[in-house]
């Protein structure tokens with residue numbers, strides 16, 4: 397923060413993006429729309445700027461950040477791309493795919509960004525505002541979701557202010573995001589094998605050799621992040637509910653109509669786009685508890701159910 401305790405929110409037009417670029421150059425924090433959720437961006441080559449992300453979010457310092465780049469060419473300055481990793485970048489970037497690859501020794505990234513790991517998580521996002529911003533600056537942007545650590549991710553500018561007002565310099569308002577859940581994360585190992593670390597909007601269908609699922613893999617992974625309790629609305633959450641009690645805010649899906657409905661037509665993509673808005677509404681609602689209808693586990697439904705399981709896990 398530059399000595400003030402109110403966060404400005406501006407339209408993500410050319411003037412807004414130029415102002416954001418200046419703030420980022422001087423080491424400040426800007427919330428920026430991407431196609432997944434709003435990210436809290438800072439220059440990834442500055443230890444001071446990266447430290448501000450952890451401080452504003454209250455994020456544990458062992459949880460590394462995703463580094464956002466314009467394209468695969470810029471990404472190759474920070475990570476080593478095996479042929480398998482390069483092929484994934486070629487096919488899915490720009491888009492909601494994060495690739496975890498070995499960090500280059502000469503990457504010049506702040507150590508805090510990778511939380512001291514020998515790997516780096518890289519993504520070239522597809523949102524026009526984030527892309528325009530990345531074109532205007534000559535450094536990559538570290539950007540986790542723009543919310544206090546452990547709480548519900550933001551899919552519109554108002555969600556960002558709900559948890560970070562006064563803690564960051566600027567919010568670029570680019571309207572609601574479209575994909576609605578965080579990027580798919582794949583780790584590309586030195587032997588060419590690919591592990592899914594987090595399900596997301598893209599169903600790439602990779603599994604470890606033994607056919608291990610993402611959920612079981614996470615339990616085994618010693619890498620930081622992917623915490624059991626996350627996306628938490630601050631009240632108890634009951635999953636796969638077929639009806640709601642009077643003291644429960646009811647989130648429905650398909651034929652099951654709730655106080656808020658993820659998708660009346662039963663479309664998992666629409667449900668993903670509306671997931672965090674419904675959780676924000678549930679968090680604000682007078683009911684002390686939340687009940688959520690079952691969401692099918694196909695397509696992006698896997699990512700929705702991953703987030704809902706974490707939302708239902710009480711903080712440690």
Ligand code: AMP
Pocket residue numbers: 459460461462496510513515516517539540541578581593594619620621622623
């Ligand atoms: P967020 O930015 O909050 O959406 O979370 C970023 C996710 O990326 C976290 O779950 C991190 O654990 C994961 N991540 C970032 N860098 C790495 C890395 N080098 N290795 C494994 N996971 C990573």
Ligand code: MG
Pocket residue numbers: 540541549
């Ligand atoms: Mg997050």
